[in-house]
Amino acid sequence: MYKRFNLKNKVAIITGACGLFGVEQTKALLESSCTVIGIDIDKNRIKSVKKKIPNVNLVILRCDVTNFSDVNKLSKVIIKKYKKIDILINNLSFDYKPNKKLNNKMNFNTLSLETWNKHLNLGLTSAFICSQIFGKFMELKKKGVILNIGSDLSVIAPDQRLYSHLNSIKPATYSVVKHGIVGLTKYLASYWSDKNIRVNCLSPGGIYNNQDKNFVKKLKNLIPLNRMANKNEYNEVIQFLCSDASSYMTGQNIVIDGGRTVI
Ligand SMILES: NC(=O)c1ccc[n+]([C@@H]2O[C@H](COP(=O)([O-])OP(=O)(O)OC[C@H]3O[C@@H](n4cnc5c(N)ncnc54)[C@H](O)[C@@H]3O)[C@@H](O)[C@H]2O)c1
Numbered sequence: 001m002y003k004r005f006n007l008k009n010k011v012a013i014i015t016g017a018c019g020l021f022g023v024e025q026t027k028a029l030l031e032s033s034c035t036v037i038g039i040d041i042d043k044n045r046i047k048s049v050k051k052k053i054p055n056v057n058l059v060i061l062r063c064d065v066t067n068f069s070d071v072n073k074l075s076k077v078i079i080k081k082y083k084k085i086d087i088l089i090n091n092l093s094f095d096y097k098p099n100k101k102l103n104n105k106m107n108f109n110t111l112s113l114e115t116w117n118k119h120l121n122l123g124l125t126s127a128f129i130c131s132q133i134f135g136k137f138m139e140l141k142k143k144g145v146i147l148n149i150g151s152d153l154s155v156i157a158p159d160q161r162l163y164s165h166l167n168s169i170k171p172a173t174y175s176v177v178k179h180g181i182v183g184l185t186k187y188l189a190s191y192w193s194d195k196n197i198r199v200n201c202l203s204p205g206g207i208y209n210n211q212d213k214n215f216v217k218k219l220k221n222l223i224p225l226n227r228m229a230n231k232n233e234y235n236e237v238i239q240f241l242c243s244d245a246s247s248y249m250t251g252q253n254i255v256i257d258g259g260r261t262v263i
Pocket residue numbers: 015016017018019020021022039040041042045063064065066091092093094095122149150151152203204205206207208
C-alpha cells in the first residue's frame with residue numbers, strides 16, 4: 001500500500017536544512033529511505049544537526065544558496081558523487097524575529113531597498129538559483145520533483161495585531177516572497193511538464209517553538225484547530241509530495257494550517 005512513498009535510491013537536496021523546519025524535512029525523507037543532501041550556510045548548525053541525526057544517508061554541505069556560482073560549483077561535486085538529483089526542496093527563506101532595534105525598519109514606509117533585496121534574495125532568488133541549477137540534472141533524467149516551501153502567508157496577509165504587543169511588524173517582503181514562491185511553483189510546473197518534473201508547494205501554518213506566550217495566544221484564536229503545529233506534523237505530507245505517491249499532482253499549493261486560512 002505504501003510502496004509509492006518509498007524513496008530508496010532517491011537523492012534529495014534541502015536548502016536551509018539545519019533550521020527548525022529543514023531538520024523535520026530531513027527526518028521525513030530519511031524515514032522514507034531517501035539519501036538526503038542538506039545545504040546550509042551556518043557551520044555550527046551543520047555540526048549540531050549532524051550530531052543530532054547520525055544517519056549514513058545524510059550529508060550536510062556548507063553553501064550560500066543565494067550565490068549562483070557557489071551553488072553551481074556545489075552541484076558539480078554532488079553530481080560527481082551521486083550521479084543524479086531526484087528531489088529538491090526549496091526550503092530557505094529569511095526569518096524575521098521581533099527585534100526592537102529593527103522594528104522601525106520593517107514598516108512598509110521605512111523598509112529600505114537593501115532589506116527588500118536581501119529578503120527577496122533569501123526567499124525567492126535562492127529558489128530560482130537552485131531550481132535552475134539542480135533542475136537541469138532532472139531535465140537530463142526526464143524525472144524530478146521540486147517542493148517549494150510557502151506559508152499560510154502565501155495565501156493571506158499577515159495580521160499585524162499578532163505582533164503589536166511586541167512592538168513589531170511582519171514586513172511586506174515576507175508576503176511577497178511567500179506569494180511569489182507559489183507563482184514560481186505554477187510557472188515551473190507548466191514549464192517542465194514535458195520533462196516529467198513535478199513542482200508543488202507546501203504552505204504550512206506556524207510551527208510551535210516556544211514563541212512569546214501572548215503571540216501564541218493571539219494566533220491560536222485565529223486558528224480553528226486552536227493551536228500551532230507541532231514541528232513533525234508536516235512530515236507525512238512531505239513524504240507524499242516528494243514521492244510517487246503524488247505522481248498525478250503538479251503546480252499545486254497545499255495549505256496545511258489548522259484551518260487558519262478558511263475563516
Ligand atoms: N517556522 C515556522 O513556523 C514556519 C511556518 C511557515 C513557513 N515556514 C517556512 O519554512 C521555511 C523554513 O523556516 P524555518 O523556520 O525552519 O527557518 P530557520 O530560520 O529555522 O532556518 C533557516 C536555515 O537556513 C539557513 N540559511 C540562512 N541563510 C542561508 C543561505 N544563504 N544559504 C544556505 N542556508 C542558509 C540557516 O542557517 C538556517 O539553518 C521557510 O521558508 C519559512 O518561511 C516556517
